[in-house]
Amino acid sequence: xxxxxxxxxxxxxxxxxxxxxxxxxxxxxxxxxxxxxxxxxxxxxxxxxxxxxxxxxxxxxxxxxxxxxxxxxxxxxxxxxxxxxxxxxxxxxxxxxxxxxxxxxxxxxxxxxxxxxxxxxxxxxxxxxxxxxxxxxxxxxxxxxx
Amino acid sequence: xxxxxxxxxxxxxxxxxxxxxxxxxxxxxxxxxxxxxxxxxxxxxxxxxxxxxxxxxxxxxxxxxxxxxxxxxxxxxxxxxxxxxxxxxxxxxxxxxxxxxxxxxxxxxxxxxxxxxxxxxxxxxxxxxxxxxxxxx
Numbered sequence: 001x002x003x004x005x006x007x008x009x010x011x012x013x014x015x016x017x018x019x020x021x022x023x024x025x026x027x028x029x030x031x032x033x034x035x036x037x038x039x040x041x042x043x044x045x046x047x048x049x050x051x052x053x054x055x056x057x058x059x060x061x062x063x064x065x066x067x068x069x070x071x072x073x074x075x076x077x078x079x080x081x082x083x084x085x086x087x088x089x090x091x092x093x094x095x096x097x098x099x100x101x102x103x104x105x106x107x108x109x110x111x112x113x114x115x116x117x118x119x120x121x122x123x124x125x126x127x128x129x130x131x132x133x134x135x136x137x138x139x140x141x142x143x144x145x146x
Numbered sequence: 147x148x149x150x151x152x153x154x155x156x157x158x159x160x161x162x163x164x165x166x167x168x169x170x171x172x173x174x175x176x177x178x179x180x181x182x183x184x185x186x187x188x189x190x191x192x193x194x195x196x197x198x199x200x201x202x203x204x205x206x207x208x209x210x211x212x213x214x215x216x217x218x219x220x221x222x223x224x225x226x227x228x229x230x231x232x233x234x235x236x237x238x239x240x241x242x243x244x245x246x247x248x249x250x251x252x253x254x255x256x257x258x259x260x261x262x263x264x265x266x267x268x269x270x271x272x273x274x275x276x277x278x279x280x281x282x283x
Contacts, residue, residue, distance in 0.1 A: 032174045032261040036254040051165070053174060058165035062157055075153040098248055 009136050012129050017067040024060035026107030037104025041094050074137050081130035088123040182269045184281035187241055197234050199242040201251040243271035
């Protein structure tokens with residue numbers, strides 16, 4: 001891996017880790033608010049929404065830490081990409097249904113006018129970064145093996 | 147490939163354990179999301195038994211709102227909470243409304259209020275502002 005590529009991947013990985021750690025901490029500070037936010041999507045029954053209010057921030061914090069552990073790095077990036085794809089799809093579905101949601105992304109509970117293009121754009125950007133990191137890691141593994 | 151599947155499962159299991167621990171440490175108090183109709187609200191207003199909270203954006207509130215409704219301050223939950231406590235009396239119920247049946251802000255705020263204030267009689271207005279307008283045409 002070239003030094004420039006190495007710096008770029010480390011920087012992007014660090015950025016993702018910080019973003020996910022921050023998102024987890026803000027959610028953990030107010031799980032009731034996250035629970036309300038999940039309900040606002042009207043996609044899941046209550047029996048699923050309540051456990052998710054704990055599982056999502058727990059998974060985010062695990063991902064944030066695992067991104068720094070070489071053994072878990074690729075799996076963490078993969079889970080992160082799947083998570084971002086699910087978040088993006090949930091937001092897009094709510095937009096199509098004309099719902100007024102609070103995304104719950106960083107703990108904020110009330111956004112009277114949901115800015116859907118911004119939310120989807122932001123999630124797609126994070127998804128693209130995760131995709132780049134997965135590609136970069138595989139490329140590096142292939143180069144090393146070769 | 148097999149190694150990645152194993153490490154992915156390991157990470158998911160760690161997250162599951164952590165989530166379980168968090169649920170025990172900081173449990174969410176289950177709330178009872180009661181809903182009232184516009185007609186019932188008219189009665190409550192006549193008896194002065196309701197503190198009404200408008201959960202719509204400030205611009206919508208300024209155009210029109212239910213008489214004496216208090217608007218939630220966008221982005222300042224603490225100040226909004228303080229305003230609600232100033233206005234609330236123990237014999238009054240809290241009724242929250244947003245735009246229509248399609249919005250969920252009133253439900254979200256009801257959940258947060260129940261969690262933060264431990265007030266039992268918190269209701270959301272069925273059909274929101276739209277239903278109120280129809281009922282009072």
